[in-house]
Amino acid sequence: MKLAYWMYAGPAHIGTLRVATSFKNVHAIMHAPIGDDYFNVMRSMLERERDFTPVTTSVVDRHVLARGSQEKVVDNITRKDSEEHPDLIVLTPTCTSSILQEDLQNFVERASIEAQADVLLADVNHYRVNELQASDRTLEQIVHYYIDKARKQGNLAESKTEQPSVNIIGISTLGFHNQHDCTELKRLMADLGITVNTVIPEGASVHELKNLPKAWFNLVPYREIGLMAARYLEQEFGTPYIDITPMGVVETARCIRRIQEVINAQGGEVDYEDFINEQTLHVSQAAWFSRSIDCQNLTGKKAVVFGDSTHAAAMTKILAREMGIHVVWAGTYCKYDAEWFKEQVSEYCDELLITDDHTQIADAIARVEPSAIFGTQMERHVGKRLNIPCGVIAAPIHIQNFPIGYKPFLGYEGTNQLVDLIYNSFTLGMEDHLLEIFGGHDTKEVITKGISAGSDLGWNKEAQAELNKVPGFVRGKVKRNTEKFARERGLNEITLEVMYAAKEAVGA
Numbered sequence: 001m002k003l004a005y006w007m008y009a010g011p012a013h014i015g016t017l018r019v020a021t022s023f024k025n026v027h028a029i030m031h032a033p034i035g036d037d038y039f040n041v042m043r044s045m046l047e048r049e050r051d052f053t054p055v056t057t058s059v060v061d062r063h064v065l066a067r068g069s070q071e072k073v074v075d076n077i078t079r080k081d082s083e084e085h086p087d088l089i090v091l092t093p094t095c096t097s098s099i100l101q102e103d104l105q106n107f108v109e110r111a112s113i114e115a116q117a118d119v120l121l122a123d124v125n126h127y128r129v130n131e132l133q134a135s136d137r138t139l140e141q142i143v144h145y146y147i148d149k150a151r152k153q154g155n156l157a158e159s160k161t162e163q164p165s166v167n168i169i170g171i172s173t174l175g176f177h178n179q180h181d182c183t184e185l186k187r188l189m190a191d192l193g194i195t196v197n198t199v200i201p202e203g204a205s206v207h208e209l210k211n212l213p214k215a216w217f218n219l220v221p222y223r224e225i226g227l228m229a230a231r232y233l234e235q236e237f238g239t240p241y242i243d244i245t246p247m248g249v250v251e252t253a254r255c256i257r258r259i260q261e262v263i264n265a266q267g268g269e270v271d272y273e274d275f276i277n278e279q280t281l282h283v284s285q286a287a288w289f290s291r292s293i294d295c296q297n298l299t300g301k302k303a304v305v306f307g308d309s310t311h312a313a314a315m316t317k318i319l320a321r322e323m324g325i326h327v328v329w330a331g332t333y334c335k336y337d338a339e340w341f342k343e344q345v346s347e348y349c350d351e352l353l354i355t356d357d358h359t360q361i362a363d364a365i366a367r368v369e370p371s372a373i374f375g376t377q378m379e380r381h382v383g384k385r386l387n388i389p390c391g392v393i394a395a396p397i398h399i400q401n402f403p404i405g406y407k408p409f410l411g412y413e414g415t416n417q418l419v420d421l422i423y424n425s426f427t428l429g430m431e432d433h434l435l436e437i438f439g440g441h442d443t444k445e446v447i448t449k450g451i452s453a454g455s456d457l458g459w460n461k462e463a464q465a466e467l468n469k470v471p472g473f474v475r476g477k478v479k480r481n482t483e484k485f486a487r488e489r490g491l492n493e494i495t496l497e498v499m500y501a502a503k504e505a506v507g508a
Contacts, residue, residue, distance in 0.1 A: 006358045006378055007130075008333035008396060009308075013094040014039060015134030016122040019142070019225075020090040021054055022172040022201035027086040027117075029076055031069065031104065032094040033060045046402050047173055056080055060097050069102060077111035077119060087206050088142070089115065092122040118206075120145060132224040132308065133336065135172065139201055140228035143209055147236065150210035157214045164263045164270070165195040167215040167233075169241075170226025171202040176311065176395045177409050178202065181221060184408035188246070192259065192272060200229070213237045217262045221245055221410060222310045223337060240265075246410050247314035248322055248418065249286050252279075279412045286415035289423075290323050298325055298426055304368060305330040306353070306361055306375040307394025309337040311409070313344040315374050315393050315418075320348035323422060328368045329353055331361065369477055372425040377401075387476035391425040457483050458493045466499060481506055 013030060017039045020028040030037065037057040044053055058076040060069060077089055091108055108121045123141050124134045150156035166189055171182045182199060189196055197215040198208050218233055218241040220226040230241035240262050246252040253276045260272045280287050289295060303325050305316045309332045316330040330345045331353030332338070338354045346352065353364055362382045365373060373383045373390040377398045383390035392401055393409075408414045459467065470478050485502035486494050 008356050008358070008376065008378070009130035009132050010396075011095050011131060012124045012126040012129050012134035013092045013122075015129075015131035015136075016090065016092040016124060016138045017043075017055055018131070018172050018174050019135050019138040019201050020088075020092075022203070023088070023142075024203060024205045025086050026054065026088045026090065026206065027080050027084050028055045029058050029073070029080065029089060029091045030055055030094065031058045031060065031073055031091065031097045031102075033096055036094040036096055043174060046397075046399060048402070054084070054086070060100070069100070069107075073104070073107045074111045074114075077107075078114045081111075081115040081117050086117045088118045088120065090120050090122055090138070090142075092124070093126060095126045098126045118145070118149075132334065135225045136228045139170075139172075139225060140232055142206065143200070143212065143229045144232060146206050146209035147212070155210060157211045159214070160216055160266075161195060161197065161214050163195055164193065164266075164268050165197040165215045166259075167197050167212055167218045167239075168199045169218050169220050169229055170222045170224075171199055172225055173202065174395075175222070175225070176308075176393075176397055176401065177407060180403075180406055180408040181410040181414070183406070184411035184413055185219070185221065185246075187413075188256075188411045191275065192256065193270070194259070194263075213239065215239060216266055216268075217242060217259070219259075222308075223340070224308050224310060224334065245310050245314050247311070247414060248318040249280055249284055249412075249415050250321060251314060251317065252411060252415065284412040284415040286322065286419045289419050294423065295323060298323060298423070300324070300326050301372070301426060302326050302328050302368065302370040303372045303374060304328055304365055304370045305349070305393070306332070306373075306379055308332060309334040309341050311394035313341055316345045316348050318418060319374070319422065323419075325422075326350075328370055329364060331355065331364075366480070369480070372422075374422075374425070386480075389425045391421045393421070457486055457491070460493060460495050462496050463494045463499050466496060 017028050017030065020026050021043065040053040040055050043049060056076060058073050077091065081089060091104060093104060104121050108119050112119045120142065122138050124137050129137070147156065168182065168185055171178050182202065186196055198204055198211060212233060218230045218239055220230045220241055220243045222245065223243060227243060233239045234241055242255065242258050242262065244251060244255040244258055246255040256272050256276055260270055263270050303319055305312050305319065305327055312330055312332045316327050319325040320327050327349040329351035330349040332341045333356040334341065335354055335356060341354065342352055353361065355361065358378050361379065365379065365382055366386060370388060373379050373388055374393045375390060376394050376396050377392060378396065380390040380392055407417050409417060467475065467479060482494055482499055482502040485505055486498055491498060
């Protein structure tokens, strides 16, 4: 753990709460001090939920510190059980309350005696894992619990469905475009003649988990949530899983061909080649658009990519392989998944960055000065300061990344959304330039600032006026090059003479 004002992945309890609140009729009890209870506000705002988020905070206060919290936690569990009548109650501490080293498993066992609902303690190390890892572990724990329970009660599904079927694993609340992706995946499966057995955790009941073994295969669209559950189901029932993210024309086709292999290996007789060709030629606009005169102008342009493993790897491949764009570097904050990420993207970019330090990413962007950034909301903020457009492709996200309209990133409709995002990200710079020429909202004198506070030097009146004459879409680069020139020579003020000297130094 480290102190930071920006985290790409939140603390572990956020991951547990994401999974718990994605299921229907599951309530979460968060054992935490006031201040750790922001999940309710965040979920209600971002997901635009009409109902109250099913999370209750069992507050750790000075009374708890003095007398212990066992009675309070047990009372909160039994109270919510009688008020809400949930199927499952999940108890989770936070990093802060974990310091108390309380025996929460004992609290759960005590509460289970009185409660009608099942009660589980989230089995997560809050000091060692982040939000995404905790989500993955919590989902696997709940699946494991209900598979064992069904086995003991003798009502666990034993046989596969008659027709090919799939479990879609990992769709959750607060996921990046998860709801739209889920709709697109369901449409894709229907087009392939595959029945969706269940989707977990989003919208599923824990009572449905006993039916997971009926599916012919499991589809895990995002590596960050669902792999542990899929591997458990493969170990227990031999159910194969597919973890190819159908994002972009090439990877969507590869995912479908892998589904075909899995189905045919179990006695099915499917051939999806005609479907792939039809979708690529007539449904997805990405294939022809990437070869159009519009996109030819993007060939060789520089871009950088950063995000979670799933989206950063997929976007890197799309940019390099499908759009002909030069990916200078690609990176992920999922350090625990570094080997997989390197294996996926090494041949499609010049450099790899595996870090969760936002300052390293900001400096790397400033160093290469790409034409466009594809990253998280943090990279979008960095891009605004450097006047470099950014397309947001991964969490952490903002309210604008929960669109009301239909915007999946997966499947063939997703390819259309991605092409729009890529193309528009590269062209907005010229739009600013035209606004400046013909008049418009973009009348601010200084567009960009440096990444750190120490990067701003004094500009005298004449130099500032000269800088304002530079077209908007290159002004940031001129400003940064001039300031770099001045710092290297120990100058504190930038004059016209310094500007001209810097221009000569870079051969402009």
